[in-house]
Amino acid sequence: MKPQATAICSILPPHIVRKLSDKPEMRDRVLRDLATTERLRGIRQAFTMSLLPSQPGTKHRTIFDGQKTMSLPGTQVRDEGGAPIADVAVNEAYDYCGDTYDFYSKVFNRNSVDDHGLTLKSTVHYGDGYDNALWNGQQMIYGDGDGQYFQRFTICLDVIGHELTHGVTQNEAQLVYSGQSGALNESISDVFGSLIKQWANNQTVDQADWLIGAGIFTDAVQGKAIRSMSAPGTAYSDPNIGDDPQPAAMSAYVNTTDDNGGVHINSGIPNRAFFLAAKAIGGYAWQKAGLIWYRTLNGSLNPNADFQTMANATTTVAGSLFGQNSAEQKAVSDAWNTVGVAPTASQFTALSAQAKPGQQKAATTGD
Amino acid sequence: MRISIERTGGFAGIKQTNSVSTDQLPPEESKKVAALVEAAGFSALPPVIRSTEPGGDQFQYKVTVEGDHGSHTVQVDEAAVPPSLQPVLNWVKNSTRT
Numbered sequence: 001m002k003p004q005a006t007a008i009c010s011i012l013p014p015h016i017v018r019k020l021s022d023k024p025e026m027r028d029r030v031l032r033d034l035a036t037t038e039r040l041r042g043i044r045q046a047f048t049m050s051l052l053p054s055q056p057g058t059k060h061r062t063i064f065d066g067q068k069t070m071s072l073p074g075t076q077v078r079d080e081g082g083a084p085i086a087d088v089a090v091n092e093a094y095d096y097c098g099d100t101y102d103f104y105s106k107v108f109n110r111n112s113v114d115d116h117g118l119t120l121k122s123t124v125h126y127g128d129g130y131d132n133a134l135w136n137g138q139q140m141i142y143g144d145g146d147g148q149y150f151q152r153f154t155i156c157l158d159v160i161g162h163e164l165t166h167g168v169t170q171n172e173a174q175l176v177y178s179g180q181s182g183a184l185n186e187s188i189s190d191v192f193g194s195l196i197k198q199w200a201n202n203q204t205v206d207q208a209d210w211l212i213g214a215g216i217f218t219d220a221v222q223g224k225a226i227r228s229m230s231a232p233g234t235a236y237s238d239p240n241i242g243d244d245p246q247p248a249a250m251s252a253y254v255n256t257t258d259d260n261g262g263v264h265i266n267s268g269i270p271n272r273a274f275f276l277a278a279k280a281i282g283g284y285a286w287q288k289a290g291l292i293w294y295r296t297l298n299g300s301l302n303p304n305a306d307f308q309t310m311a312n313a314t315t316t317v318a319g320s321l322f323g324q325n326s327a328e329q330k331a332v333s334d335a336w337n338t339v340g341v342a343p344t345a346s347q348f349t350a351l352s353a354q355a356k357p358g359q360q361k362a363a364t365t366g367d
Numbered sequence: 368m369r370i371s372i373e374r375t376g377g378f379a380g381i382k383q384t385n386s387v388s389t390d391q392l393p394p395e396e397s398k399k400v401a402a403l404v405e406a407a408g409f410s411a412l413p414p415v416i417r418s419t420e421p422g423g424d425q426f427q428y429k430v431t432v433e434g435d436h437g438s439h440t441v442q443v444d445e446a447a448v449p450p451s452l453q454p455v456l457n458w459v460k461n462s463t464r465t
Contacts, residue, residue, distance in 0.1 A: 132377040134424040136446065150379075159378065166423035177423060189423065213379065226379045241381055257442070258373070259427060264380025 057111025059101045060119040063090050066126035066141075073139060074123045089124040092154035093142060097122060099157060100164045103196045107286050108294050113167030120164065124154055133159055135166035149221050149241060156215050157200060162193035173301035180306035182263035187270035191293055194229060195286045205278050205285050211235065229275040232268030248272050250307070250340030270310060273335045277314075280331035288328055292318045308344070311336035315343040368401060372459050373429040376445075385463040400458060404432055407452040410439050418444035428456065 064074035065087070077090055084091045097120050104110040112118040121139035130143025133153035140163045142153040153159055166189055169175055175185035190212050198208045212235075213226030223236020223244070232246035246268030247253055253269065254262045278289035292314055300313040315333045322328035333343050371386040389397040409432055418425065425445040430452070432439055441452075448456065 132379070132424065132426065134378065135422050136425070137421040153378065162378070163424065169423075170421050174421075177421070185423065216379070245380070258375035258382060258429075259380055260376060264376065264378075 057105055057117055059098060059105070059112070060117065061094055061097050061101070062119060062121050063093050064121065064123040065090065066123045068125055068128045068144075070127050072123055072126075072136075072141070073121055074126070087124075089142065089144070089152050089154045092152075093122040093124050093140070093160065096154065096157045096160035097140070097164065099200045100161045100196050103161070103192075103199050103286075104168070107195075107199065107290070110168070113164060114171045118167075122160075124152075133163055135163045135170075137170065140164065145216070145218075147218070149218055151216055151218060153216065156213050158190075158193035158197040158212055158214075159216065160193075161196035162189040162212070165189040165192040168192070169297065172297050172299075173305065174303045175301065175305060176303045177263060178260040179263075180266070181304050182260050183266035184270055184301075184305060184307070184310055186263045186267035187274070188293070188297060190227060190229060190267060190271050191274045192290075195290045198284070199286050203284075205282055208285065210275055217241075227264075227268070227271070229271040230279075232272055246271075248339070269339050269341070270307060273311070273339045273341070276335035276338055277332045280334065281328055288322070289331075292321060292328070292332060295321065307341045311341040311343040368397075368404070368432065368434040370400065370404070370455065370459055371431045371433075372456065374426050375429070376425065376427040378424040385459050387459055387462055400455075403455050403458055407449065407455050409441070409452070409455070410436070412439075412441045412449070412452070414441060416441065416443040416447045416449070418446035420446050422446070430455070 060080045061078075062076060062080065063078040064072075065077045066072070066074040077087065078085055078094055084094070101112060101120065104112070112120060122142065123139060124142045125144055126141045127143050129146045131146045131150040131153075133140070133142045135141075140160070144152045166185070169185055169188055175181045175188070177185055193212060194208070194210065197203075201207075209225075210230040211225035211228055214224060216226055217223050217236070221236065221241055222238040223241065225235045227244070227246060228235040232248040233244050235244040235246075237243045245254065245265050247266060248268060249272075250269060254265045256262045256265070259265060274289060274293060277292075278285040281288050296310070296313045296317045300317055301309065305313070315329060315336065318329040318332040319326070336343050368389045369386065370389075371384065374383045374385075387400075389400055392400070409430075428443050428445070428448070430441045430443065443449075443452070
């Protein structure tokens with residue numbers, strides 16, 4: 001970018017400014033001061049801005065009150081930086097949305113769902129006794145629950161993380177929301193919803209409960225959560241609600257026309273694969289297992305990916321990040337084998353045939 | 368006439384079924400429901416109506432009406448429910464609320 005024709009004047013002579021801006025610790029401060037000066041002088045596009053590193057991501061949350069109607073977005077009741085108000089659902093949506101933004105930003109260097117600082121909008125009190133939460137492609141929507149079986153849907157951090165992650169998937173692999181690609185889409189929302197909860201609570205893989213939506217059911221329901229990643233099919237068993245229908249392995253895959261081909265049902269299989277891989281690796285699940293899954297989502301899946309593709313891709317990515325035949329790659333491969341989706345990545349099998357113990361390159365762990 | 372609605376999907380993925388037979392209703396109610404179904408043009412609706420929204424966790428409804436003229440089923444996403452069909456869904460939901 002060419003400098004403006006107008007001279008840039010400051011109290012400090014240029015040779016001192018130049019020397020100061022060569023020192024890394026001073027550089028940013030000097031350049032920002034110059035940019036401010038330029039702006040004050042009415043120069044519309046401060047050329048020094050082009051020399052600055054790109055601004056860190058900024059979080060912008062806006063919460064709306066649907067007031068028990070189904071019109072969107074509703075009335076704005078809280079904006080970024082605003083104080084809590086006397087409406088717990090509003091404050092929960094604000095806080096948990098913040099945790100979700102912070103997780104993606106700090107762990108994966110991702111600036112909101114689109115990685116470009118998209119404002120995160122949430123509508124609470126949507127509908128009358130609406131027992132659901134959803135992402136509609138542009139914003140989050142939360143009902144208050146029917147009060148009989150379901151509490152308000154803002155009550156769980158992982159629910160909010162799950163919904164926002166649909167936005168991330170929409171901007172990355174764009175997994176089609178039906179059949180196996182839809183079950184993967186659902187699983188990815190559960191995986192990152194759970195990771196956000198674990199990260200916010202500083203839990204290791206052994207401390208985490210691996211439950212999704214624990215706390216959404218009222219006391220009237222015989223169940224601990226909506227889903228279990230560690231033991232799909234065991235989250236609830238209730239005379240009114242029914243039994244948790246999730247399979248824990250491919251042999252029990254549910255073929256149905258309900259639920260877009262069972263996207264919330266068959267997600268149990270990839271959920272369990274993630275749980276098994278994370279447990280085998282140990283430590284904090286977001287650091288290695290989460291990184292493998294994030295990198296896979298971020299470039300190794302097309303919209304029609306099925307479970308086989310996911311097994312292959314995560315195994316390949318684990319090899320790239322941590323080395324062929326590394327403990328991490330083996331954990332991922334073993335996990336998929338256990339749930340009945342043996343990885344068949346040609347890259348993986350060819351290299352593992354060639355590899356000799358003790359000759360693995362140490363891999364970088366990415367960001 | 369029997370109207371059955373199966374709701375699946377949603378965040379929790381829990382199936383909920385509601386069914387009402389107009390035989391068990393007072394005649395006025397029965398006529399009202401029949402009028403709602405007629406106004407929705409139900410028998411002419413396509414068997415599958417998908418939403419074009421990318422989103423996640425919306426409900427799916429499978430609506431079946433069985434009457435003297437036979438049976439017709441429509442599978443429809445929450446975001447794609449035709450405005451004229453919504454009153455039928457609301458009516459069934461309200462009449463089966465405990």
